[in-house]
Amino acid sequence: AQSVTQLDSQVPVFEEAPVELRCNYSSSVSVYLFWYVQYPNQGLQLLLKYLSGSTLVESINGFEAEFNKSQTSFHLRKPSVHISDTAEYFCAVIPSSGTYKYIFGTGTRLKVLA
């Protein structure tokens, strides 16, 4: 079975500062990894994903995440945040074979301060 741990429930950060949201996973098989973002009163939207290949993946709005197999991590980073990045961020995993179940972390609420 897979599990996902997001250690930080809330992360306050000033506008234009860098941010890192942490995600660690546990799995006995290889996995695909995802970051989703949820704005208030909306569904989850895909931010970026890692399936294979380059361990560094980027989104169109400046976020990036790096898959680290040895540390079983998939941390999300942005070098300079905007007020509009305020949202809840979820890390998720799914095994690359076998049962097709997305397992989500508990989420990290990013609050960008002016």
Add this chain to the structure above:
Amino acid sequence: DAGVIQSPRHEVTEMGQEVTLRCKPISGHDYLFWYRQTMMRGLELLIYFNNNVPIDDSGMPEDRFSAKMPNASFSTLKIQPSEPRDSAVYFCASSLGRGLRTEAFFGQGTRLTVV
């Protein structure tokens, strides 16, 4: 495509009443998922379907919950009878399955309040 469509967006019902939540997945997607989101438990997978067939319903909390997918373009999640602890946001998501487009696409959710 309009994305995953859920209805209603909000539902307020009295304890003991039957509640039916509806979902229209993205056309062509083979997988459909029902999730429940609460402050206490976060996002919980309730059940998922592949090609309209329920594959894993181990997350369905009780027999009061049931889900169906009569065809590729429609699914329902029913709670009968409803209880206050069922109050949550229920999300439907769909996916093409494994491959380069393996991500799940979520609907806007149904906020259920049982009073």
